[in-house]
Amino acid sequence: MKKKEYRYRIQHACFKCRKAFKFEYLTLEQEQSAWLSFKLSGKKPSTEFIENPHVCPECKNPVELMGRSFRAPKAGDLDAWKAVEILFLAGYRFWSSVGNLPTTSKEAKAFVKAHTLTNDGEKLAHRIKATHSI
Numbered sequence: 001m002k003k004k005e006y007r008y009r010i011q012h013a014c015f016k017c018r019k020a021f022k023f024e025y026l027t028l029e030q031e032q033s034a035w036l037s038f039k040l041s042g043k044k045p046s047t048e049f050i051e052n053p054h055v056c057p058e059c060k061n062p063v064e065l066m067g068r069s070f071r072a073p074k075a076g077d078l079d080a081w082k083a084v085e086i087l088f089l090a091g092y093r094f095w096s097s098v099g100n101l102p103t104t105s106k107e108a109k110a111f112v113k114a115h116t117l118t119n120d121g122e123k124l125a126h127r128i129k130a131t132h133s134i
Helices: 034-041 078-089 105-115 120-132
Strands: 007-014 019-026 064-067
Touching: 064 078, 078 105
Parallel strands: none
Antiparallel strands: 007 019, 007 064
16 A cells, blocks of 8 residues: 655745745655654654755755745845844744744844743743842
8 A cells, every 4th residue: 555645845935035935845754744843842853854955946045944834025025034034043933833923123033032042050040030039
């Protein structure tokens, strides 16, 4: 019996051209999105996730995997593209489970700063500061 193979076309972005493209993504080749499961469960996948090397059809630079819920800003909206790039560099992707992400660079910087994971020492200092300010 032949296994059913699902093909998805996922949004990718070229930050140089400020354009979005959909490229094929094969779930069976990527072991049922093992890298996403790792993000959600913390359990390491048996094989490392290797992104298919897609390139921008216009400038031939690599494009970045953005997620199924990504909606590209207009090419002329430089601030919105800067916000997308800030979020991307901070590790955020546009999946339906993520919710609404900021749309301006100022909001994106504040969002990343507020949601950045800190090390154990910073967490302890924050807890101590919170208990002493009561």
